Amino acid sequence: METQELIKALAADNQRSGMPMTLVWTGAxxxxxxxxACVFFVLLGPRPDITxxxxxxxFPFKIVVAIALAASSLSALRALSRPETEPRDLLPPLIVAPALIAIAVLTELIAMPASTWSARLVGTNSLVCLSFIPLIGIGPLALxxxxxxYGASSHPAVSGAAAGLAAGxxxxxxxxxxxxxxxxxxxxxxxxMAVAILAIAGALAARRVIHW
Known part of the structure; x- marks a missing residue:
């Protein structure tokens, strides 16, 4: 059996048996x-001046960018669970979040004096960020x-990285x-950097977790 025929057979078998994939991904x-949310509210909670x-x-912009990353990565992840999916076909939606933040960075560099760039980049919560985003995201990544x-991904490492991006x-x-x-x-x-930690962890773990 040729590779393309094998992939089609796996995809068809995956659709016929087991739990419906729409239910799997919606539930996940x-x-x-x-x-x-549970981990976040137990460990941190929203900032006092959130209103x-x-x-x-x-402030809302960075949340929008994170949601855009999660949504596009979840969509890519669901597609990657099918063996016929090619990763390069999923790149356009995944570029949305990086493009948004790149535009915002460029705007900030233009609008703010160069003397303030270093302080803005370092901030006051860099270590907290690097610690808590992976901590909050590790459970979702495992799920x-x-x-x-439940699928039949033909690109385990890429799928794992997408899972890490979604969790991140x-x-x-x-x-x-x-x-x-x-x-x-x-x-x-x-x-x-914090999201990249989860993406790398997902890519490495997927090789052991995903079997078909």
Whole structure:
């Protein structure tokens, strides 16, 4: 049997048996978000000035970027659970969140004096960010990797990385409501590094977790 025929056969078999994939991914996403919310509210909670922060542009923007990353990554992850999916076909929606933050960074560099760039990039919560986004996201990552086992991904490492991005986006959206560093320079640096930790962990774990 040729490779393409094998892939089609696996995809057809996956659709015929087991739990419906729509139910699997809807349930995984809902539970992942609920788990992240529980960890977030137990360990951190929203910042005290969240009401006034919502009146600014930078604070809600970083939450929107995190949600965009989570949504696009979850969509890509669901597609990657099918063996016929090619990762390169999923790149356009995944570029949305990086493009938004790149535009915000460029705007900040233009609008703010160069003497303030370093302080805005370093912020006051860099280590907290690097610690708590992975901590909030590790549970959702595990759930999403388990959901992948109901599919038949032909790209385990890429699928695992997508699971890490999705978990990181969910975690970052919650953490952003606690963090008082709202500069796009800070978000582009530290949030990206924290999410990358989950993406790398997902890619490495997927090789062991996903079997078909």
């Amino acid at each position: 996403a809902v539970i992942a978000i609920a788990l992240a 006034s922060a919502m009146q600014t542009l930078r 999403l990797l388990l959901a992948l086992r 986006g969910i975690a970052a959206a919650f953490y952003a409501s606690h963090c008082t560093d709202d500069s796009p320079l800070f978000v582009a640096t530290w949030y990206t």
